[in-house]
Amino acid sequence: MQLRKVTAASAAVLALALTATACGSDDKDDSSGSGGGKKISIGIKIDQPGIGLKTPDGKFTGFDVDVATYVAKELGYDAKDINFKETKSQDRETSIERGDVKFIAASYSINDERLQKVDFAGPYLLAHQDILVRADDTSIKSPEDLNNKKLCSVAGSTSAQNVHDKLAPKAQLQEYGGYSECLTGLENNAVDALTTDDSILAGYASQDANKGKFKLAGFQMTNENYGIGLKKGDADLKKKINDALTKMVSDGSWEKAVKANFGPAGYKNEPAPKIGNVVK
Template sequence: MKLRKASAAAAAAVALALTVTACGSGKKDDAAGGGSAGGGDKITIGIKIDQPGIGLKTPDGKFVGFDVDVAKYVAKELGYEEGDIVFKETKSADRETAIERGDVKFIVASYSINDKRLAKVDFAGPYLLAHQDILVRADDDSIKSPADLNNKKLCSVTGSTSAQNVKDKLAPKAQLQEYGGYSECLTGLENKVIDALTTDDSILAGYAAQEAFKGKFKLAGFKMSNENYGIGLKKGDTELKDKINKALEKMVQDKSWDKAVEAHFGPAGYKNEPAPKIGNIVK
């Protein structure tokens, strides 16, 4: 009798374990599965790790920023808890390759949607409409239009097209200064070695919102281009794209999007555009 009771108890324990395992395997969204970057217990998401306000890895190893919040929200809607996420640095020049190779399941990294990129990858979103702008010192009222950049020292990072766009189209006499990183441009701006820094307004707002720079800089609000930030994913993965789009729509509806914008860009006085509608690419 005791043996039969023990056997029955063991069988029940095995059945319970199988049930729990089955439930656990259904936790992750099937659309995010498959490949080394998704499925199973983890999902790998590409982000920037050196852009304050957008995507930054802090000294204690945490990841913070607006794009990071978007990535976490989308992953949760796909069935992944924060601990299931593996964030992978994805530099601008490597984004399409990382997606095509399967190094990441999707990328949330100030990734502007354009025709050249759409030939290689798909995009969910857009989830943010940014614009090329300039950052100046808070007490500088000499630059009131892009034309005022003529004969001014204009900084951007080496290899960026932002400063060249200004020189080619808006201020041909602007004196371009190329530095290794945006932080160097900010230091030059603070020390009056340069007069203005240019790139996407969201990136500028993220830098200006840092504790060390609060109140020292301001965005001009010139809106010199439209940058539709999207979530990059593998070409043809319509199922995952649709699910990410639904997650983004929910993020806007429940006001999590507004909270993330205010948390990461608000301290710089960033006047953001309203959340864009899915599929609405502003040219």
């Protein structure tokens, strides 16, 4: 009798353990990158119209979202297997290093400092740093006019610092948590200009609620090579993503995504960059 009780209890414990293991496995990324019904977590921005935006109904739209979805499909994942995670600029390297995401497609410019911590596939888009000002502002006609002006950018971004270091040393840098907050500050005269990539700024300026309020200055102050960030040393995943990006360009999907996301703003994009060709 005692033996039967112990055996039954052991069997129950084993069954619970197996059930827990089976349930938990569905939530983990497939480390092999082969899909097979498992999930993949991808870091994106959720507040950048035209790049990465979470709509009120919970959907994700934007060029980076389209690129990430295409790449994930080439890695073996259906759209329903993708778990998009908001990744703020200051958290991108940490999210990759911790394994919170498999890769990041979030207006993530390739630079030497970041390459010390993560690897990049791509680039897949060449953007340029610009500024957004109020539509009636005639005081800023060149980057040097930003001296003594309040220049907004987001925490973790290098955009405002680039302007301060190279073009307008007296610019008053203001760091906000997100571009939407910078935009509100610009509209309310709390700041004089918002700086980041022209692709991002064009997305904001083209929103229905913002039409006529803001304008792009047209300064091509830097080259921003958007890459897909991934864990340092993961050469296999890097090759697979690069192959996917190459295919996206060759089959016309890249151009289609550019027109769908940037076309309404009249954004004049650069041609698709060649893999590994980082424009300085």
